[in-house]
Amino acid sequence: MFAEKVRLLKEKGLFRTIKDRDCFQGTKIKFGGREFVNFSSNDYLGLANHPHLIEKVKKTLDECGYGAGASRLLSGGSRLHRELEERVSQFKETESALAFNSGYAANTGIIPAISDEDMIIFSDELNHASIVDGCRLSRSKTYVYRHRDLSHLEELMKKANHSQKIVVTDTIFSMDGDIAPLRELAELCRSHGAFLYLDEAHSTGVLGEGKGSLSHFDMKPEPWIIQMGTFSKALGSTGAFLAASSDAVEWTLNNARSFIYSTALPACVAAASLGALELVENNRSLVEKLWLNRQKLAEGLLGIGCDIMGSETPIIPIRTGDVENTLRVSAHLLEKSIYAPAIRPPTVKESRIRINITAAHTDEDIQRLVGALEQI
Numbered sequence: 001m002f003a004e005k006v007r008l009l010k011e012k013g014l015f016r017t018i019k020d021r022d023c024f025q026g027t028k029i030k031f032g033g034r035e036f037v038n039f040s041s042n043d044y045l046g047l048a049n050h051p052h053l054i055e056k057v058k059k060t061l062d063e064c065g066y067g068a069g070a071s072r073l074l075s076g077g078s079r080l081h082r083e084l085e086e087r088v089s090q091f092k093e094t095e096s097a098l099a100f101n102s103g104y105a106a107n108t109g110i111i112p113a114i115s116d117e118d119m120i121i122f123s124d125e126l127n128h129a130s131i132v133d134g135c136r137l138s139r140s141k142t143y144v145y146r147h148r149d150l151s152h153l154e155e156l157m158k159k160a161n162h163s164q165k166i167v168v169t170d171t172i173f174s175m176d177g178d179i180a181p182l183r184e185l186a187e188l189c190r191s192h193g194a195f196l197y198l199d200e201a202h203s204t205g206v207l208g209e210g211k212g213s214l215s216h217f218d219m220k221p222e223p224w225i226i227q228m229g230t231f232s233k234a235l236g237s238t239g240a241f242l243a244a245s246s247d248a249v250e251w252t253l254n255n256a257r258s259f260i261y262s263t264a265l266p267a268c269v270a271a272a273s274l275g276a277l278e279l280v281e282n283n284r285s286l287v288e289k290l291w292l293n294r295q296k297l298a299e300g301l302l303g304i305g306c307d308i309m310g311s312e313t314p315i316i317p318i319r320t321g322d323v324e325n326t327l328r329v330s331a332h333l334l335e336k337s338i339y340a341p342a343i344r345p346p347t348v349k350e351s352r353i354r355i356n357i358t359a360a361h362t363d364e365d366i367q368r369l370v371g372a373l374e375q376i
């Protein structure tokens, strides 16, 4: 049965395989002995191998050992987990914060925990799979609104007038690189007495001088705004956080199954995330460099006539038409020693090459990519 299913996937060009790197993750990566310039990583600030993070991990390993041994609610927590949460709540200017093992675990834990059968969830159609799964796991009815379409959202919210509501959105959309219209979303939520749940996975360390999307829009946290973000992308570490009111955090800690029933992150991972926050807060030039590189690449791509599909951020998709053509572009880039994978259905409706530019890329890397694309 599975063999036939796999054959069909291959026939449609939708079969995926894992590529094992022969080296560290960075702007240059090696597969099968060949080196490629890497445009596929979410390590936006180039922190994944930063000496400060590595030093923090080594020191903590020596002091605390590795495995956490149990979930935080049993005995797996350490003072570093707590310190990390305190730092996150200062960084995000919220009353409280809670660490999760991954962004996927955060969304699939928090969303079901904060919603119930009396609530209606409104979810942007391009939200990340972990949000979609969080909504599926919740006992709430979910209405999906057209991507960033405020009138569609309002229409759906009016229909559900008597229920408790929560609007759920990515703040930077992971496959399109556009930004959610936060001011307008917050206004709608305010007028309908709804909660607003923000997935800051790609905004943390990127928007608002690194602090995220509220800061980008010059907005302040509110008790009805619930933010989730990850340490795994611009912060170069692993894990995720909830940043919200103390009440929301306490409730989640007691109800999110992915938190309660999962072994805590090793303390050295919490230490690395702490180190990354220190770097972002004390060194503005990191985020500035990211945006400078983003500008250079976007100008280069637009200059050769690429359609960057409305990207506003370091995630830059390039429209490539059908699956076949997308695979052809990706293969051409590979030939030119550039790794920028094809993103295909079911991850997205429309196939594309997704470029992620980081602060660590050089002008030469950018020119190489633009030059290779220009040839086709």
Ligand code: PMP
Binding pocket: 102, 103, 104, 105, 107, 128, 130, 170, 174, 199, 201, 202, 230, 231, 232, 239, 240
């Ligand atoms: N939310 C979004 C928007 C994401 O892009 C991702 C990761 N691709 C996640 C959540 C999950 O984060 P993690 O990789 O830490 O599980």
